Amino acid sequence: MIALLALVVGVVLGLLLQPTIPAGLQPYLPIAVVAALDAVFGASRAVLEGIFNDRVFVISFIGNVLVAALVVFLGDQLGVGAQLSTGVVVVFSIRIFANAAAIRRHLFHA
Amino acid sequence: MSTADAPDSPDAPDVTGWAIIGAALTRRPSRGQWIVAVLLFGLGFGVAIQVRTTQQDALSAARTSDLVRILDDLSAQRERLTSEAAQLQATISELETSADQAQVARDASKEQVQNLRILAGVVPVAGPGITLTIADPDGVLDAGDVLDAVQELRDAGAEAIAVDDGRVVATTAIVDTADGIAVGETVLMSPIEIKAIGEPNTLAAGLSFPGGVLESVRDAGADGLVVEREVVAIAAID
Numbered sequence: 001m002i003a004l005l006a007l008v009v010g011v012v013l014g015l016l017l018q019p020t021i022p023a024g025l026q027p028y029l030p031i032a033v034v035a036a037l038d039a040v041f042g043a044s045r046a047v048l049e050g051i052f053n054d055r056v057f058v059i060s061f062i063g064n065v066l067v068a069a070l071v072v073f074l075g076d077q078l079g080v081g082a083q084l085s086t087g088v089v090v091v092f093s094i095r096i097f098a099n100a101a102a103i104r105r106h107l108f109h110a
Numbered sequence: 111m112s113t114a115d116a117p118d119s120p121d122a123p124d125v126t127g128w129a130i131i132g133a134a135l136t137r138r139p140s141r142g143q144w145i146v147a148v149l150l151f152g153l154g155f156g157v158a159i160q161v162r163t164t165q166q167d168a169l170s171a172a173r174t175s176d177l178v179r180i181l182d183d184l185s186a187q188r189e190r191l192t193s194e195a196a197q198l199q200a201t202i203s204e205l206e207t208s209a210d211q212a213q214v215a216r217d218a219s220k221e222q223v224q225n226l227r228i229l230a231g232v233v234p235v236a237g238p239g240i241t242l243t244i245a246d247p248d249g250v251l252d253a254g255d256v257l258d259a260v261q262e263l264r265d266a267g268a269e270a271i272a273v274d275d276g277r278v279v280a281t282t283a284i285v286d287t288a289d290g291i292a293v294g295e296t297v298l299m300s301p302i303e304i305k306a307i308g309e310p311n312t313l314a315a316g317l318s319f320p321g322g323v324l325e326s327v328r329d330a331g332a333d334g335l336v337v338e339r340e341v342v343a344i345a346a347i348d
Contacts, residue, residue, distance in 0.1 A: 003146045003147045006150045006154070007150040008154065009154070010150065010154025011155070011157060012154075012158075013154075014156070018162060027173045029159065030160050030164075033157050037153070043146075048127045048130055054142025054145060055142075057149075058146070076175075081173055081175060082175065
C-alpha cells in the first residue's frame, strides 16, 4: 500500500515541481524509466507467486537502471546510441509483456 | 480494495492472486516496504519528468547525434529550397522580360497598323488641319493644278487629304476628263474644296508661299482661300 502511495506521490511531485534534468542525463532518463518499469512488473509477478523479496527487488531495480544506462552510454560512445536505446527498450518491453502475462494468469487464471 | 471479488474458480482452496494482493496491500509496512516505496517514488518522479519533457519539446530530449543529423537535414533542405527559389526568381524575371518585349512589339505593330490604315484611307480621321477652297467658275484649272495642291500638302506633312469629300490616297488618280477634272471617280465642280489634316500652320505655309499653289491658281484666273481649322473631319475611302 505504502509503495503504491509513494508511486502516486512521485508522479504528482514530478508534475508539480517541474524540475529540469541535466542535459547530460536526458538520454538516459527514458531508458532508466523503462528498466525500472521492468523491475516493478517482475516484482508484482513475484508477489503473486509468493517469492517476493525486498532485497531482490531493490537490487534488480537499481541493477536494471544502471545496466540500461551503461548500455546506452556505451552506445553513445560507439556512435550507435540511438540503435542501442531502441534495442534496450525492445528487450525490456518483451520482459514487461512476459511478466504482465504471468500476472494475468495468476489473477484471472487465463 | 477488498478480496470479496475473488473469482469463483474450481481450485478455490488455493490462495488466489487477489487474496495475495489484498494481503500485500493491507500488511503493515516493514522496513523493506519503505525501501520499495522510495524506489517507486523515484520511478514515478522519473516518469512524470520524462512525460513532461517529451510533451514540452521533442528536441530537448534528443541526443546530440540526432540533433546534428536533424540540423544537417534542415540545412540541406534550406539549401535546396534556396536554390529552388533562386531558379524560380530567374524564371519570373525571364518571363517578365519576354512579356515586356512582346508588349512593346505589339504596341509598335498596332501603331504601324493605325498609320498604314490612315495612309490607305480605310479609316475616317479627324484633327487639326486646313481647308483650301478654290473657286474656278470659268474652268481654267486643269488636273495639274489640283495635283500640285495635293502634292504640296503631302510635302507639308498632311496625314490625310480629301478633294470634294473624296479621300485621296496613294492610288487615287487625278486626271482631266471631258467633263472636267476627275479625282478618283468624282468629277470636280467649282468651288473645289480640299481638306487636309496635319499641322495647320505648316500646311497653310506650304500652299501660300510666293510662287506656290495659291499664287499659280490666282495667276491662272481662279481664286483660292486657305482656312486653318481646329477640327477637320475626313471620311474613309469609299
